[in-house]
Amino acid sequence: MPENRSTGFPVNAPKLHHTTFTTLRLDQMVEWYGIVCGLRPVFHSDEAAWLTNDEANHRIALLSPPGLKHPTDKGHETGIHHTAFEFKTFDMWINNYIRLRNKGILPFLTLDHGITMSVYYQDPDGNGVEIQVDGFGDWADSSEWIANSLEFAENPIGTFFDPEKLVEARDAGLSFQEIHERARAGEYLPETIPEDIFLPEVW
Known part of the structure; x- marks a missing residue:
């Protein structure tokens, strides 16, 4: 090759x-x-x-x-942190959050990474599953941003947000871009900011 x-x-x-x-x-x-x-x-x-x-x-x-055995400290062991799935549009993404919330399935972590807006869930074995939407609506634009943005270099993890505040903002008529910018600016912070991004221990 x-x-x-x-x-x-x-x-x-x-x-x-x-x-x-x-x-x-x-x-x-x-x-x-x-x-x-x-x-x-x-x-x-x-x-x-x-x-x-x-x-x-x-x-x-x-x-x-x-012969399989459960891990002893999965949340703090090396390996895959999460797999990710992507929606094409913000509305699809936020509507899926609402659908899962109504089934009692809630994310343990919610972050606007700049390149994506992301909610993180855990499957029954405690593996992380990210559901995301591209922050620019275009892979070429988000790829350019992650490669060259000083903002991303200084804060690659991103800004936490309360997804219910995003739902309220969307229902109030704000556009995806407005919500994305306000989330990055910290306008939709959750009441409690997570101390880390480790997978919560489910064992």
């Missing part, structure tokens, strides 16, 4: 296709990812499931072979 001589990176890079998890809660995980991300099982047995929400044969794989 051809490489870029200056970086050593492949000229034609593979695209991210899926993430695989091991689990002792297979059926719960299948149900949760269906509700939260619209992932339907293409195959589901007693020991594994392959799920998709688009034309791909799968986007999440779940394996439950004999």
Whole structure:
């Protein structure tokens, strides 16, 4: 495969296709990812499931072979912090937050990263799942911003927000761009600011 001589990176890079998890809660995980991300099982047995929400044969794989053990301190162990799913529009994104809230599924972390506005959930095994919308509505623009913005360099984590305040702002007629700018400016802060971004321990 051809490489870029200056970086050593492949000229034609593979695209991210899926993430695989091991689990002792297979059926719960299948149900949760269906509700939260619209992932339907293409195959589901007693020991594994392959799920998709688009034309791909799968986007999440779940394996439950004999002999698995739960982690001892998942929230503070190295590994994947979260996987992420993206909506095309702010309205789709905020409406999904409302839909999940009405089912009692609430995020543990809510951040405007500049490049995205994001709500973070935990699946039944405690894995983080980010649901996001691009902060610019365009990958080219957000890629330019993350690469060259002093604001992002100084604050890559972003600004916390209360999603209910975003719902109120949208219902009051504010545009996505207005809400995004006000969130970045700290106008929609939650009552309690999280002390860290560790995954909450569910064990």
